[in-house]
Amino acid sequence: MDCSEEILNLLRDNARISIEDISAMTKKTPDEVKAIIQKLENDGVIMKYAAIVNPEKDAGEKEKVRAEIEIQVAPEREHGFDGIADRIYRFPQVKSLYLMSGGYDLKVIIEGETLQEVALFVARKLSTLEGVRSTKTHFILKTYKENDIVYVEQSSDSREGVTA
Template sequence: MEAEREVLDVLARNAREGIDDIAAQTGLDAATVEEAIATLEGNGVVHGYQAVIDWDATEEGKIRAIVEINVELDRETGYEQVADRIAKFPAVDALHLVSGDYDFAVEVLGESMQDVSQFISEQVAPLPEVTQTVTHYIMETYKDGGIRFVDGDEDDRLSVSP
């Protein structure tokens, strides 16, 4: 399991690393790295590999929102069943059961604020268990997926006044 943990650490930083690069960084041989990756994927520890995208830097852009959802459960319906229904929507980028004032935190990706609002009001809010939704539109992203979004033109020098 130690080899798998080392491979996970490298993949979490950069999933594009090749087998030989991972082996060099961890001190493991290439066969051990390949076996660890196969085991991690087979056991459902690694579910996929994705790029971290700064949608604001693209021409078409995307609107991201975090939606708080409260639900009321009955004897036949649990959090898993509600989560399964919400997770099936393509607009749902991430779904988390959370502690605190609401039950679920949902990350939604849409073409516009109206698109996100319409999705919540027409698809999520009408679910029988949903009692309340609160939508927070993301105005600026500074870090996502462990990757910091930094403008390359940023001048961090202190200004000097005469």
């Protein structure tokens, strides 16, 4: 594994890790680490640093409604799926957008304040876009794990097991 990949893995695990700690772990000087991170940022490899917040414990997030929408589209000549994807990901409600294989073409994760707001977004914005053939909406009821982060608290049973 090259040093850039090692630094990326450290930052993926903890974006707040200090340059000095990275330097000690990679056996590079702090200036070398800074230069590698700067290059990764300039090249668009590192796009953003963000906090991961448990939606179940954040009152503002807990009230929001999230939905996964499967979309079948007609690809555009010379643009394929990219043209319609570009129009979809520009909506502020869209949190994620993926090109998929299988029974549908695009998967969208959206967020709204109410069920009705999400439903109206799908009915008035998404389904009316030129090239959209059909949509199927699934409301997200609870998040257990996302991006390797487990959101449910693990309860530990301190009782001893009984064997016969």
